[in-house]
Amino acid sequence: MEWVIDCLGSLYMNYGKLGEAEEVYQRAQRGKEKALGPGHISTLSSVSNLGNIFRIQGKLDKAEKMSQRALQPGSA
Secondary structure (H helix, E strand, O other): OHHHHHHHHHHHHHOOOHHHHHHHHHHHHHHHHHHHOOOOHHHHHHHHHHHHHHHHHOOHHHHHHHHHHHHOHHHO
């Protein structure tokens, strides 16, 4: 089910609705962490998506943290 939420996040992002995309990606991340674990590739994909949204919004500190987390799954 979380993959559907990721698709919705992408749709929001493509239409410039960044606040909605952020909320949706956060929901997907939480669901995937609970179901699959923090280091699962699907969870890390949501982390990366969230980092991209933060970058586009100019929230560079948050974007950097998400990017680092996506690249280093052992530290999640």
